[in-house]
Amino acid sequence: MKAIILLSAAAVASGFNPAILKVRLDRTVVQPGERVCATYTFTNLGSMPATRRFAVFVHLRLVGKREGTYKMFGADFEPMVPTSHWRQNELIVETHPIRIPNYAAEGEYRVLIGLYERGGMRVPMANTDLLFEGLRYEIARIRVTKRPTMPKPYERVFMSRTCALPVMKKPRKLISIASDEIEVQLDSSAPIVWLIRDRRTGESLHGSPRGFEPEIEVCDKRNDWRYMWTFAPQMDVTWQLHATERKATYSGQVKIDNTTVTTFDLRFEVDGATLIVRFTNVREREGYDFMQIVLREVCAVGEDSKGHLVIPTDSGRDVPVRKAGTQTREVTV
Incomplete structure (x- = not known):
């Protein structure tokens, strides 16, 4: 047995x-x-x-x-x-x-x-x-x-406990990128979409009111192909923001045990009534693979229900922002 x-x-x-x-x-x-x-x-x-x-x-x-x-x-x-x-x-x-x-x-x-x-x-x-x-x-x-x-x-x-999400943090400072049709409010400290607003009607279309930061998965190929997420205590993620009127680029750096293992850019851009998310300029330290990055509760503009978005690590590829149901859609690269 x-x-x-x-x-x-x-x-x-x-x-x-x-x-x-x-x-x-x-x-x-x-x-x-x-x-x-x-x-x-x-x-x-x-x-x-x-x-x-x-x-x-x-x-x-x-x-x-x-x-x-x-x-x-x-x-x-x-x-x-x-x-x-x-x-x-x-x-x-x-x-x-x-x-x-x-x-x-x-x-x-x-x-x-x-x-x-x-x-x-x-x-x-x-x-x-x-x-x-x-x-x-x-x-x-x-x-x-x-x-x-x-x-x-x-x-x-089995349990009569009523479960609810804990109160998440509030934005430290908001920045906006906008077209004539939509405005997107982002956190200055991390790539969190707090609000997507229709500028013509003033209606709130979407956003992440609980303030979830992106979730990142890195594979350590040197250590029996160990997979680590942002929650791992040995992983540290920092962001640096560069913004213009229609574009916000977050340069990300991932450290594991105080060693930089990957850097990349996560770019948000408005074009008409569309929010475009691009994942570019990925660099990896030998022995590590950047597997995926997940943005929770970011959906297509104009949709009524929330979903999750997964951005695959095809550097330079445009990724459509679209609803992926109520669960995270895993992408194998």
Whole structure:
């Protein structure tokens, strides 16, 4: 049997404390070959996101049967919002199917979930009352039967806690770039879009009222291809602003352990009723790769709902500012 490595919360990431708040299943009685639609609501009760990306395992295990004595199955998934983005008290809602294979034996199954890293390492969660064994947490039970039944939804709340984002910082000093159609207000200290305004109507179109700074991912190829995000304590990001009437360029510098590993320019430019974001002049220290930069809650001008934007590291490429849904769209380079 494969060994499972259990890691303490302190060893995973200082301040990362994941929890499941609620689960909803569209049915709890299912036939072999069918599927259950499951919606999970997670949060991070800690003060920091994870410094690594963890997947979610979903194990279905027969009640009263010893594991390994029957064909087992599960429904693991990678969260659409990576755990390295789980900020304190944010609600992370994930919907994924649980497919019941044709060979599934009839009977009652525990639905066990948890977080793990590829290679077997599991992560403690805050739901100690749900703990089954081996850092697996029982959130529901389903019954597999060959007799057809009418689906009945199931919902269970594990924590009555109301989660809300913490109050973010206010801008230190605003600068504006503008065309005849739109005005964009940016923070002078970091590339944060606080407001996009229609100059003809005065209407606020978009912005980031919580003041999230860009999130940067760098790969250290010298150290087993270790991936680090802006949240890592050893990473330091500084910005220098150069602005004109229609253009604002932030020259970024990333240091890891006090060594400069990459520099780049992040440019915002207004053209008519369009905000253009360009990522240029990338320079990398040998042994490091600049993987991606994420601007949270920056959307297309005129859209009504918020989304996330990921800028791939194609130096000099124009990146359209467009809505990418409610999750971060990952870009592999």
